[in-house]
Amino acid sequence: MKALTVLPLTAGSARVEDRPDPVPAAGELLVEAVALGVCGTDREIADGEYGWAPPGADRLVLGHESLGRVRTAPAGSGFAEGDLVAGVVRRPDPVPCGACARGEFDMCRNGKYTERGIKEIDGYASELWTVETAYAVKIDKRLGELGVLMEPASVVAKAWDQIEHVGKRSWFEPQRVLVTGAGPIGMLAALLGVQRGLEVHVLDRVDAGPKPAAVAALGATYHSESAREVGERLRPDIVIEATGVPEVIADALAHNAEYGIVCLTGVSTAGRKIHVDVGGANRDIVLENDVVIGSVNANLKHYADAERALAAADPAWLGSLITRRVQLEDYATALKPEPDDIKVVLTF
């Protein structure tokens, strides 16, 4: 079978190579790949900035946003040939820490977790892959190819879960949410906001193309002014930050409502310095009982939440998020972002 692999921490090492077909172990599904979402994490790994090969191997099979069709399933597993599935990304650390021991591997406390296609386990960028039934999520057949959005949707479902947990520490009836960044995470965060009946605003740099159109189609409001202008005007109860851009983060922290919750989901590169009035930010956060939370990854509960959110969404709208489809062999073009990209998908 063909697989897209990289030599971790080596820029330009990505290649499609032949690998032996995987053989499912007991309790595992054998899955034919249908599609694979590509995101900033894959680009970072391909650029040699991130990623770990499995123990004893040099190369890592890339890919963590999976969608496949079951070829074989263990009897009595609840899965059958032809089912559409996505594989979960993270696995609990072997110790395990208290969080992993309770199924909250997205909250791992010792950093020894592993991740398919990222950290020490081969990913899903291959024509065939196997996955433990416990880490396979069945996808409604009506979603079809749109099931490739399951993994980013799970990340967003976790972010909302965190926001709601934090909100419940006092009276909490938020009205207005600002999402910064109209990539797949931002768009899906906006979707889950609309599904909650909130007034949703999305901010991005571009002022034309598929992003403003998709936000409008959702019934949300699109903005392309600075985060400062938009934040000052809207004073959102909730901010979901999905750009990782330092200036946008600083404005998100500075301009929100009393009892504001800012959820940071974007991973930025360290080292770019900007001037921030930390005293001013501190005063706002203290005097308004604001909270800033970081959120990454997702556990099985969040995949279930994501499944419900995708099933309730308009399939045509979800389809508008997939702005480029690229054959596995042309992975290099998929790894190169284009300005109008929302979600780029490798097809098999």
Ligand SMILES: [Zn+2]
């Ligand atoms: Zn991703």
Ligand SMILES: [Zn+2]
């Ligand atoms: Zn752990």
